[in-house]
Amino acid sequence: MKDFDAIDALLAGARQEVPLPAAGERRDLRERLGLSRAQVARALGVSPSTVGGWEAGRDPAGEAREKYAYFLEGARTRLEERAAGPEKPGARATAEADAEAGAQAQASTEAVVGTGAVAGAGTGVGPGAESGAGTKAAQTDAAGTAGTGTAGTGTAGTGTAGTGTAGTGTAGTGTAGAGVGGPGAGRPPWVPDAAVPDDVEVLAAPRPCVLCGAPAHHQVAGFPQHLDPAECRTPAPPASQPSQAPAAPSVPSAPSSGTASPGPSARTAPAAGAARRGRPATAGIGGRPAGPGGPARSGGPVQVVPAGRRLRAASDSPDLIGQAVAAALARHEGDMEAATAELVRRAIPDAMALLDETRKGGRYDVVAHPWLPDVLRKQSSRGADHIWEARPKWARRELPPGSHLVTALDVNGAYLSALKTHLPIGQLEHSTGFAHDRRRAGVHLITPPVWEHDADLPNPIGSRDEPGPLWVTEPTLRLLLRLSGPKYGLCEPPEIHESFTSGATENLLEKFRVALKDARDRAIAEDDEVTLEYVKAMYSKFVSTMGESHYNRELYRPDWMHLIRSQAFANLWMKAYKAYEAGLLPVRAMGTDELHVIGDWRQVFAEGRGVSEVKVKDTYTVGEEDPAPAAPDDGDD
Template sequence: MTDFDAIDALLAGARQEVPLPPAGERRALREGLNLSRTQLARALEVSPSTVAGWESGRDPSGEVREKYAYFLKGARTKLAAVAPAEQPEETEPTEAGADRPEGTEPAEAGTDRLPAHGSGDDGDEDVVALSTPQPCVLCGRPARHQVAGFPQHLDPSHCGTPERTPTAHQAPPTEPPPPPAAAHPRPRTGGGVKVVPAGRRLKTADDPDLIATAVSAALDQHGGDVEAATAALVRRAIPDAMALLDQTRKGGRYDIVAHPWLPDVLRKQTSRGPDQIWEARPKWTRPELPPGAYEVTALDVNGAYLSALKTHLPLGQLEHSTGGRHDRRRAGVHLITPPAWEHDAYLPHPIGSRDEPGPLWVTEPTLRLLLRLSGPKYGLCDPPEIHESWTSGATEGLLEKFRVALKDARDRAIAENDDVTLEYVKAMYSKFVSTMGESNYNRELYRTDWMHLIRSQAFANLWWKAHRAYDEGLMVVRAMGTDELHVIGEWRAVFPEGRGVSEVKVKDVYTVGTPVAAGQDV
């Protein structure tokens, strides 16, 4: 291949971005067809806030840009066709093309080509009747026409609905439509429930997407102003989270006791003081490193509280019991004497940094962590001594649908660079956890025990990440709060990097220690 051949191949493979109309016209085209942002977003497989960003001046890229440009071009064509359709038809034009609407071309003899009414740069657009239906570029369903080479339904309302396959004797497009019986989709004989995708699951088509609806409404209310819409959504995150919880609890096996009686250990000792529950929040630093200089990576664990919603939660009012037996079918808080921990030189203590000796009240996740570490698989400590407990029958899946709904919305927001939905979802799950105690900001749910258990589950999850890093040969040097882990070594071989809930991000990279001089003993 010569240099010129390489250049020709490069030019042949290069793609120019499809031009888009100005931001103001984009919104006018959508509203001119009486389409909501949600309807358009669903057809383009993006979020309503993403469409709002496009209508505010932000441009899409890649394949979705081509689809959006195609929609705008089709919308412009459809709106431009309204006025000529209402005018009386003249059968004998005095000059070739004199009575054609601006931007149209005469149909070629012997073709099924229809004139497409448009304006501006789209005036040369052709609508061609297809002899064989092809998948619509917007919805994937069979379409009988194509515009500018792309198969599409001429009426956007047809997108997403099955159409009958045309026969060889189908009437030409210029003729009146066939009888209604032939135009409607085949009737469903099974009487089934229509479903649509919702993340990795399905949901019924009439089940509202509360998160997408709220985001779309906020953007409409604030004229597409992303910052103002985000601030408004964050302010209403608590009641919206409770509404989402109610929706995800429909058909659940268990009822939630929202305002149970609480024992004194779960009540504040003073008006502003804490209760007696120890959540085992880690604040650990490795006391010593081997000689040398090391590059330390501070990792940020994504969605710590969101992941912690999957934990064993008591269903009803807590009941008191004594003795050292742990019932895995129940969950609550426990008064224990923790075991000695002899691994502080390279792993954080499972109960966090606590100086006071003796018994303390811990949560279900902390107790289960200690019991697991004392078992034969790990053997890192002795079993804790259980003195008394306040527990109720429990399930690990009580908030699972709620968690999955938030996680799926978060994943979609990240994939679509939808910062509005991302901040809204983050506020929903973080404020849900922080206000479910005796808070004036959330009067629908008073479950202080749940608040402590979910927080402790986040701390236990971080401890297990520290243990995994250590077990895979990394040097763990710090563990802080719910989401911060500092390690030395090739951490990407252990943890996937990204913004997903199961991934980690880099928060900081720094150097610690002094290089060892040549010939110096190590």
């Protein structure tokens, strides 16, 4: 009976999976609430790419599934309440009156003239909410400081909205605020629903814009910015500059009704604006003066990096690797061994977080869980798929007579360098025929050419004994096509039978690669072994777990894994060929990073610890010196 008791206990403890809406509805619920993937990911404790995978049709499991189902059910309930909420009598008329008052306030503020005098108006409108409206005009001081309009506050009823937010006017313009919580919450009125990207978030309190320094109510990819280009302006130079124009006369305070009478000062606004923008001429390229957008301050250059369509200071980019190392050392009170062990254990999720950060503002979205053909699927739980990665395992069969000093060279950062390869962006598509499209990448079924140089160089397809067609990756095919061209002429071109490819780019992981490379270079320069081991674990585990692995469920791209590995093997083959062309004698090539040569290798390869540089792994002697000839015998006759 104990066996049946155990079964009963197992059945009693089994939980039924929480049902989830269809994939299309999941994204729709999030977008209708005006939430970004990053916001949802933070609330659920996962990465934005994971949320994207769920919205594409992948189902979470365990506690993550329960949390996601709870969020989706709450989102559906909130939207239903918003749609079915009762409307109070007279609320529609009140809303229309408030909207008209806001429009009049905006029109009046455009007539107010000065170096920043504004009037702002805001209304809070929502289903079942009483609306409040308020206006406030601020008078500029002698330096022309802009005023800020402050909206009134509506009293919330049963609706979801009711709080008005103020518009901030600059240089004589004002903008009416929109009700918080109602349709269109979390964005300015000029931005439609579909125009707000996933990485735009609403700030609880205004923060300085990273581009102009003025208060901004939104952040893009974690950086406060204005969504409307008209609001984002170059700040005025300090009043102490010689070219600063005299401040315009103060503008009288606007009446409490929120209207301002246009006067003669309205016609002087363009001149005042031009004077405010005046600054000393600054030398530009070739000694020419810089234009109005040139630098306004002296000092060293500011390093910038792309951020979507704009630029941001490189110092504003978060150093996720440095922060993680510092935090680990602090937790372990400076114990480097314990901190390194913790960071290596966290390498996979930290690498995925770094990938998400470096992909912000990228031209292409990373498809984390695409459909894959059977050739990329394992045939059994412990078996392999059909892809041949062309891993080299080659040794020269004979050496010239005599003793030879062999140097085993280790190529640094082989996988890190291999991240720069042509990777398919979307879902792989099937094709047949002999043509190769260099704009696409994937896996190919080919008949490889005959290799007749095995005595001097390794076979580009690796050590393969079975003849006939085989599935190879994009780097292997490109290497074979390269070697069959007129520059090398080492083999015939391969015969392509069929392919699974997608549109490709060589720079899909470039920012991710550069971030890891820069951290590695800094660690070497500072003799920081903790960061060095952490970075090595990040890129090596990132490559090895992006296939069918239980350790990384955020990215399922076995095609990428095969391509990156094959690129490392192709890079090693090219180093062997470079050594051969320079007069060295390659004697062994193994794995991704080991090359044995005879000769003065320092004339060919740079020695060091940097990426693509080499270091000595071992030295050994092969062969024996010819015995010296015996001296003639001068004995007595």
